[in-house]
Amino acid sequence: MKDLSVVITVLNERENIQPLLEAIRKALGTLNYEVVFVDDGSSDGTQKEIRKYADERITLIELRRNYGQSTAMTAGIEHSKGRYVALLDGDLQNDPSDIPMMLEKLIDEDWDVVAGNRKNRQDGVFLRKVPSKIANNIIRRMTGVYIKDYGCTLKVFKREIAEDLGIYGELHRFIPVLAKLQGANITQVDVKHHARIHGQSKYGLNRTFKVMADLMTMVFFRKYIQNPMHLFGTIGFISFGLGLLINFYLLILKVLGNDIGGKPLLILGLILLLGGIQLITIGIIAEISIRNYFEGTNRKTYQVRRIFNGQEETLE
Numbered sequence: 001m002k003d004l005s006v007v008i009t010v011l012n013e014r015e016n017i018q019p020l021l022e023a024i025r026k027a028l029g030t031l032n033y034e035v036v037f038v039d040d041g042s043s044d045g046t047q048k049e050i051r052k053y054a055d056e057r058i059t060l061i062e063l064r065r066n067y068g069q070s071t072a073m074t075a076g077i078e079h080s081k082g083r084y085v086a087l088l089d090g091d092l093q094n095d096p097s098d099i100p101m102m103l104e105k106l107i108d109e110d111w112d113v114v115a116g117n118r119k120n121r122q123d124g125v126f127l128r129k130v131p132s133k134i135a136n137n138i139i140r141r142m143t144g145v146y147i148k149d150y151g152c153t154l155k156v157f158k159r160e161i162a163e164d165l166g167i168y169g170e171l172h173r174f175i176p177v178l179a180k181l182q183g184a185n186i187t188q189v190d191v192k193h194h195a196r197i198h199g200q201s202k203y204g205l206n207r208t209f210k211v212m213a214d215l216m217t218m219v220f221f222r223k224y225i226q227n228p229m230h231l232f233g234t235i236g237f238i239s240f241g242l243g244l245l246i247n248f249y250l251l252i253l254k255v256l257g258n259d260i261g262g263k264p265l266l267i268l269g270l271i272l273l274l275g276g277i278q279l280i281t282i283g284i285i286a287e288i289s290i291r292n293y294f295e296g297t298n299r300k301t302y303q304v305r306r307i308f309n310g311q312e313e314t315l316e
Helices: 014-028 046-053 069-079 096-108 125-143 159-163 171-181 206-224 229-255 264-294
Strands: 004-010 033-039 058-063 084-089 113-118 155-158 186-191 304-309 312-315
Touching: 004 014, 004 069, 004 096, 014 033, 014 046, 014 096, 033 046, 033 069, 046 058, 058 069, 069 159, 069 171, 084 096, 084 159, 096 113, 096 155, 096 186, 113 171, 125 171, 125 206, 155 159, 171 186, 171 206, 206 229, 229 264
Parallel strands: 004 033, 004 084, 033 058, 113 186
Antiparallel strands: 058 304, 084 155, 113 155, 304 312
8 A cells, every 4th residue: 555645636737747747756756655647638638748757656547528626636536545645736836845744744743634835825916816815814714714725735634534525516625624524633834836837827717706606615514514404494493483473563463453465564574484484494405415415325426538557557
């Protein structure tokens, strides 16, 4: 069994492959490690570059199409074999030389996750740094997981934590929150960060909206994943109770001979009453869905085209 698996998701990073592998070999040469590349539908020949410079430590997982970074990470973790798992970007902005230090800290101090903090970021100030700081602050406050840099891919995990992260959709941005949901002990260390030299950034303005949408998911997961009825039921019963009070008040007015047909309060009372019933119903359905989720199948969220390991290739 390998001591360390380095999982790298790549999408059109052809020019970065050779220098990345050289940096990894230089940094990890004394360790018993493997490198698992997951190609997420590249169209620039990234796969050929990996094959060209691969050795017996390199495994390439080629996905059938572009599934997104979260799914690619899941595929890489599931095909890795190391006792510890490191996540690394394929764009050379993270430095592999930080991994031994992070791994040593994780083992010596018995952490479950050691996350990287890009202390001196080499991104554009307004396009990346400022939005990232705002997003990190919002995420910390809303999830209660207090680390400095959520956007740094470079992290080292104990295998049991990495395997149970449940990364899907776009949730790779919230890996520390997912780990915390398992009760993981997390620490953070400063790591090096480099400017991108080759290729283009995959991040666009629409990423901001995805982050906000996923943040709502994470807040729900953090507080209500095991008891969604506590959220929907609480709001539903409050709404239902207010609706009952309003309609009871209007009933008294009606009994006293007042005309209530044209009162906006009647509409509000009915909306609150029906809305409360709907929210309570949603809570019950969510409880059933969560139970199915925890007791569900092991169905994959991706399809592998082929696997290349050193000089050997297998189809799936």
